[in-house]
Amino acid sequence: MLDKKIETIEIDELRQMQLQRLRATASRAYETVPFYKKSFDQHGVHPDMLHSLDDLRKFPFLLKNDMREAYPFGLFSEPMENIVRLHASSGTTGHPTVVGYTKNDIDIWAEVMARTLSAEGGNEKDIIQVAYGYGLFTGGLGAHYGAERAGMTVVPTSSGNTKRQLMLIKDFNVTLLACTPSYALNMVEIAEEMGINLKELPLRAGFFGAEPWSDSIRKDIEERMGILALDIYGLSEIIGPGVSFECPSKNGMHINEDHFYPEIINPETGEVLPDGETGELVLTTITKEAFPAFRYRTRDITRLNREKCSCGRTLVRMDKVTGRTDDMLIIRGVNVFPSQIESVIMEMEEVEPHYQILVDRDGALDILEVQVEVSQKFFSDEIRKLDAIKAKIGKAILENLSVSAKITLVEPRTIERSMGKAVRVIDKRTKA
Ligand code: DLL
Numbered sequence: 001m002l003d004k005k006i007e008t009i010e011i012d013e014l015r016q017m018q019l020q021r022l023r024a025t026a027s028r029a030y031e032t033v034p035f036y037k038k039s040f041d042q043h044g045v046h047p048d049m050l051h052s053l054d055d056l057r058k059f060p061f062l063l064k065n066d067m068r069e070a071y072p073f074g075l076f077s078e079p080m081e082n083i084v085r086l087h088a089s090s091g092t093t094g095h096p097t098v099v100g101y102t103k104n105d106i107d108i109w110a111e112v113m114a115r116t117l118s119a120e121g122g123n124e125k126d127i128i129q130v131a132y133g134y135g136l137f138t139g140g141l142g143a144h145y146g147a148e149r150a151g152m153t154v155v156p157t158s159s160g161n162t163k164r165q166l167m168l169i170k171d172f173n174v175t176l177l178a179c180t181p182s183y184a185l186n187m188v189e190i191a192e193e194m195g196i197n198l199k200e201l202p203l204r205a206g207f208f209g210a211e212p213w214s215d216s217i218r219k220d221i222e223e224r225m226g227i228l229a230l231d232i233y234g235l236s237e238i239i240g241p242g243v244s245f246e247c248p249s250k251n252g253m254h255i256n257e258d259h260f261y262p263e264i265i266n267p268e269t270g271e272v273l274p275d276g277e278t279g280e281l282v283l284t285t286i287t288k289e290a291f292p293a294f295r296y297r298t299r300d301i302t303r304l305n306r307e308k309c310s311c312g313r314t315l316v317r318m319d320k321v322t323g324r325t326d327d328m329l330i331i332r333g334v335n336v337f338p339s340q341i342e343s344v345i346m347e348m349e350e351v352e353p354h355y356q357i358l359v360d361r362d363g364a365l366d367i368l369e370v371q372v373e374v375s376q377k378f379f380s381d382e383i384r385k386l387d388a389i390k391a392k393i394g395k396a397i398l399e400n401l402s403v404s405a406k407i408t409l410v411e412p413r414t415i416e417r418s419m420g421k422a423v424r425v426i427d428k429r430t431k432a
Contacts, residue, residue: 086098147178264280300324355424
């Protein structure tokens with residue numbers, strides 16, 4: 001634990017700190033960002049109305065689209081001379097969303113990421129390889145500054161050039177790894193090909209995030225790398241990685257509540273749900289200067305857990321994010337989350353954790369196809385056996401998701417490997 005005082009803070013003290021910070025941020029946003037003034041006024045709310053944290057629910061949400069419309073700097077609350085860094089997330093349509101940081105924001109980011117990367121005991125004796133992409137994406141630089149703040153030795157490889165990554169892990173005696181879980185799986189395969197046994201190396205833990213990954217994938221990475229695999233969560237609109245992090249109990253991610261205030265809402269009605277219920281995560285930054293995000297709708301689906309954690313931290317935990325409200329597929333009227341398909345696939349020993357979901361339309365009918373790689377061990381089997389594997393996966397998907405899917409088994413190593421966030425779904429239907 002890096003910051004015992006904060007990470008095990010008494011709840012009453014935390015709530016008081018949050019309220020104070022929230023009020024200050026709300027006032028600053030109202031006074032300096034015309035968007036917030038207009039939006040608060042239109043909803044008949046004012047920062048002075050924040051007498052308790054619950055009063056926040058009366059305030060309007062911030063949507064991704066509001067950020068797009070404010071492109072590039074419309075939501076900044078500080079003059080450009082105080083902004084020392086910009087990041088942006090690409091998104092699939094329209095303008096990217098741009099976020100800015102003051103020197104103090106970068107400092108806070110380093111601090112929350114230092115907590116994240118020290119969660120399993122890491123310290124200045126560690127050598128961490130940062131294989132998240134460096135650039136406008138927040139993964140690389142976010143992890144980098146956090147690791148430096150924790151006093152670690154950073155190997156800033158960024159993503160790609162996997163053989164060299166592996167050589168450095170081995171030659172530099174790297175102990176910690178930070179990258180997306182899909183890139184970690186990619187690394188494992190290439191290490192196996194190169195004859196590098198990661199299990200024999202000092203590598204001890206990995207901090208994986210930026211995309212959903214199931215516990216089965218965690219198990220696969222842990223076994224094949226011989227490490228502890230921890231989940232880390234964040235988004236550029238809020239700060240980047242560092243919003244929440246898993247401790248070695250691996251039972252939810254502790255939210256850095258001294259900087260980010262979470263709520264869970266019903267995505268249909270916008271109503272705040274009680275703790276313990278699953279819904280859309282809404283986050284408010286309570287210390288950010290350059291770009292204060294007030295009730296930002298993340299679209300990520302999760303649940304808050306306030307039960308005491310065995311690690312001693314009092315910071316609330318959020319469940320692993322298994323999907324987003326906008327990645328739900330509607331197939332012939334049935335709601336399907338890609339993570340549900342992944343869970344089914346991961347139960348099958350005959351296939352590898354590499355798959356792609358293709359959705360198309362034939363006339364009025366939605367077609368769902370799941371392409372998945374057969375394990376080397378089973379690939380040489382006769383057609384009859386491969387057909388049986390296909391039928392088994394198809395049946396399991398139908399039973400679990402109530403939707404029929406065409407299963408295509410592909411040769412090992414044919415689905416494109418990811419360096420960053422994996423592309424799992426290709427939806428060829430024209431979206432309304
Ligand atoms: O992905 C920040 C990040 C970098 C987080 C490195 C963790 C590690 P964006 O590119 O803005 O920022 O994407 C944010 O990615 O709203 C989630 O949908 C998804 N996401 C991030 N972390 C996780 C995770 C970075 N641990 C979006 N599990 C978020 C599931 C995640 N989804």
